[in-house]
Amino acid sequence: MAELIYQTDCYIKDFEAKVTRVEGNKVFLDRTAFHPISGGVANDTGFIESSSGRWSVINVVEEGGDVAHLLDSNPDLKVGDAVRGHLDWDRRYRLMRLHTADHILAAILYKEKGALVTGGHIDPEHAKSDFSLERGEREIFEEAIKKVNEIASTGIEVKIYFLPRDEAMKIPGIVKLAAKMPPDVEKLRIVEIPGVDIQADGGPHVRNTKEIGEVKLLKVENKGKGKKRIYFTIS
Known part of the structure; x- marks a missing residue:
């Protein structure tokens, strides 16, 4: 490996x-x-x-x-x-910025709506995320994106560290995926945005939320009962 x-x-x-x-x-x-x-x-x-x-x-x-x-x-x-x-650094850096923004968005919808992530994908052009929401009016996501930008602009240092799996799994909200648990390994990689979010995650992120830039809502889709999809990008 x-x-x-x-x-x-x-x-x-x-x-x-x-x-x-x-x-x-x-x-x-x-x-x-x-x-x-x-x-x-x-x-x-x-x-x-x-x-x-x-x-x-x-x-x-x-x-x-x-x-x-x-x-x-x-x-x-x-x-x-x-x-x-x-x-290809331009590609990677956009993925990092979108990925960290996605964590903030997931944290907001989890805390305010109890929504879990049911799917999604991040490309350099945009991110899409599915949430377990019964109601999915555009206004809900517009307000969430507004809060993402407010949080990102404060310049929070993103922390990345490793914890024993048993210890990490005791942290409330450490898993925000509806149907997927972290890998069964001895230690989990933790990505923490202090005061905002903490998740077990293996991907690349920015060091500071200011690097995200401005997050822009592209569209919202209803993907069935209890599943709403949001598309967003960064500038």
């Missing part, structure tokens, strides 16, 4: 690693800053280079407990080769 660099430092854009496995156009490394698609957050892209060439990373996925980097062609690489990875 690769060391997941982004779980301790989301701002590392370039890194050095060694190849542990090559399967066609899939490359596995001993450490990586590339975030695979997981937890509803889109994967990173960028490129990997070595003394023998350079290849674009077009997708990153979890596979067999490891991280597979899918390249644009079969690379001239073998086990043990040294490589350097480079993230």
Whole structure:
């Protein structure tokens, strides 16, 4: 299993690693800053280079407990080769900003409406989130987005740390997903926005809520009984 660099430092854009496995156009490394698609957050892209060439990373996925980097062609690489990875930082940074905004939104709707997250996805262009709400008038989400912006503008430092799983699971509201529990691992990665939200989460986030910018509501959809979907973006 690769060391997941982004779980301790989301701002590392370039890194050095060694190849542990090559399967066609899939490359596995001993450490990586590339975030695979997981937890509803889109994967990173960028490129990997070595003394023998350079290849674009077009997708990153979890596979067999490891991280597979899918390249644009079969690379001239073998086990043990040294490589350097480079993230598409503009893409990653937008994902980080949207992801942290999504946590604030989920916290607001959980505290005020008792809503759990029932699904969602974050792309660089926008985020969509489904909530367990019986009523889903646009005004509810307009007010929630207004509060997201008010909280974000105060400049709260986002904390990321690890806790033993048993200890973490005792924290009220640590899980806001309606149908998914954190992985059954010894320690859980915790993302905390002090005074606002605390969640078990494995994805990249900004260091300070001011980095989010302005959150803008795009649209609201009724996806069935007890399921309302919101689309939002950032500027």
